[in-house]
Amino acid sequence: MLPGRRTLLRLGACLGAAAALRMLTAEDTGAPEGGAAGPAAGPQAAAPRLKSSAYRLEPMTAEAPPQYRTALPPVRRRPFLSMPELGPQTMVLTFDDGPDPRYTPQILGTLREYDVRAMFFVCGEMVTDNRDLLREMRDDGHVIGNHSWTHPLLIKMSREAVRDEMTRTSEVVEEVLGERPQWFRAPYGAWNRNSFEIGAELGMEPMGWTLDTLDWTTPGTExxxxRVRDGAAPGVVVLSHDAGGDRSQSVAALRTYLPRLLTSGYHLRVPPKRR
Structure with a gap:
């Protein structure tokens, strides 16, 4: 795991809404698949070197998202960006890139203190050394999602490499918890046909976000x-991180905004498990 490389990729990936939406729909019109080779299958394999690119989906934070739940299974062409069906005055908190023994336990502790459930999109290579944290997430009632193995830019990888990234993570989660994830989030919010189709084959729904806290830029706790306070609204899915860099601001911010959301009448829930 190389947090520095990941941060640089994220900084290089921020673009305007129009360009990002064009990227998201390119696969729907039959654009060629990315052909860059993915990482080797071994657990010690290094993530591929990627050039800075324009794939962070700013539209997820800029406009009210359409109702993607009308998409027909088994393969969706858009991720869920909000969850209004969970009930009025309900929001969803999500955390990416963990589990990390430095920050994940603190986030779990805060959520436990306020009896709140969240979604954790985990990277397989982080799970391998932090299996107890994954069990703690499950035991506290949180939803575990798949966030790939090494957090690469999937749209620059071959279909076989994408499948390897997603499958290995689902398998290690199943090995630890006895069940596979039902949700998937593409690293950097970069989706294409491969990620949607392979996710569906693995029994996972695609989850995006409505509100990006941009905590990975370490902008300051306040x-x-x-950002969470100003973006709070029914159905909103909040993106934060519990790994991938210094997440002390994310930890401190949660301690502040979570009780405020609850006092304001919001319910923090997670989607129910599919049978």
């Missing part, structure tokens, strides 16, 4: 709190 800035993160303000």
């Amino acid at each position: 800035t993160i709190v303000r």
Whole structure:
């Protein structure tokens, strides 16, 4: 795991809404698949070197998302960006890139204190050394999602490499918890036909976000709190991180905005498990 490389990729990936939406729909019109080779299958394999690119989906934070739940299974062409069906005054908190023994336990502790459930999109290579944290997430009632194995830019990888990234993570989660994830989030919010189709084959629904806290830029605790406060609304899915860099601001911000959301009448829930 190389947090520095990941941060640089994220900084290089921020673009305007129009360009990002064109990327998201390119696969729907039959654009060629990315052909860059993915990482080797071994657990010690290094993630591929990627050039800075324009794939962070700013539209997820800029506009009210359409109702993607009308998409027909088995393969969706858009991720869920909000969850209004969970009930009025309900929001969803999500955390990416973990589990990390430095920050995940603190986030779990805060959620436990307020009896709140969240979604954790985990990277397989982080799970291998932090299996107890994964069990703790499950035991506390949180939803575990698949966030790939090494957090690569999937749209730059071959279909076989994408499948390997997603399958290995589902398998290690199943090995630890006895069941596979039912949700998947593409690293950097970069989706294409491969990720949707392979996710569906593995029994997972695609989850995006409505509100990006941009906590990975370490903008300051108060800035993160303000973004959540200003973006709070029924159905909103909040994106934060519990790994991938220094997440001390994310930890501190959660301690501040979570009780405020609850006091304001919001319910923090997770989608129910599919049978």
